[in-house]
Amino acid sequence: INIFVEDKSGNRQHIEIPTDINLNLMEVLKASEYPVLGTCGGMALCATCHVEVLEGDNLNPPQDQELDMLDTLPAITSGSRLACQIPVRENINGIVVKVLTE
């Protein structure tokens, strides 16, 4: 699975993730040393994994808990997601996400 990650300055990096891995996008970004804290451990309760999906049409849609959490943020865009709520599966292949936390 290939994904592309942009940091706040717009630098884009390609990350290749093995297909058989059972992780979510927050865990991948954290492991790649992006400023993603994941304080709540992936429970959609902290929003420290806020990302903007720039490209990616096949993602699993956000559930109510994620939408409620996103609503608490001061600034969101139409592409805002909590990375912990995006499982790493084939359907995310090719996505481009921007890390919005610092």
Ligand code: FES
């Ligand atoms: Fe807390 Fe994603 S890690 S909301």
